[in-house]
Amino acid sequence: MFEISIQLFAVARDLAGCKTVTLTLPEGATVAMLREKLYAQVPALVPLAESMQIAVDQEYAIDETLLTAAQEVALIPPVSGG
Amino acid sequence: MLALIQLIESPIDPAAVLESVAAGEAGAVLLFVGTTRGHTLGRKTASLDYTTYRPMAVKEIEKLASQAAEQWPLLAIAITHRLGHLEVGEASVAIAVSAPHRGEAFTAGQWLIDTLKEQVPIWKKENWADGQSDWVHPGLTTPNGPPQTGSERVE
DSSP, X not given: OEEEEEEOXXXXXXXXXXXXXXXXXXXXXBHHHHHHHHHHHOGGGGGGGGGOEEEETTEEOOTTOBOOTTOOEXXXXXXXXX | OEEEEEEESSOOOHHHHHHTTOOXXXXXXXXXXXEOOSEETTEEEXXXXXXXXXXXXXXXHHHHHHHHHHHSOOSEEEEEEEXXXXXXXXXXXXXXXEEXXXXXXXXXXXXXXXXXXXXXXXXXXXXXXXXXXXXXXXXXXXXXXXXXXXXXXXX
């Protein structure tokens, strides 16, 4: 098992009421598992689930992306820069 | 191929962004400035706030510049995005490109702003004149606002 810290931004930060969420994941966990655990631990984020992208080490990730300890993870809601 | 990328908390100087892509071989130098509107879908805006996941935003903008340089024969690219609190009418983003000919300058310039708006982790919050605030998340239905349609992003 390892701990991973997820950075939240924009509406996700507002809904969760915090800037980061820490999860415990099993070895071999994927981004898909992270999503499941995150929404179970922070139900306030569930309404955003379908629109959230996950970034791992500052790159957009897919559900199959494998996770390890010491990676930087962030929840990316639909962007609105420019 | 020079690419100058900046995320700043102070007002954008469009003339400086334009100047930074000057090149002797350029037949065309193009500047796009994105400004902040006073109204969106009938609601009056008092001010805006921009936040970012900074390290990833820088990487994503660098990727865009790299991809643009591969697709078009550009001489230089400059992209400056403003962050923090903005009053209505202030510039939120400036993109400048220089190229031998105007065709590629126009095309690359448009592609850069269009793609920046889709990919770069920067978020805008509208502070409405009526006192409410909403994060802008195209395609998302949030508990405190109406469903956000793609048409909100049409300029």
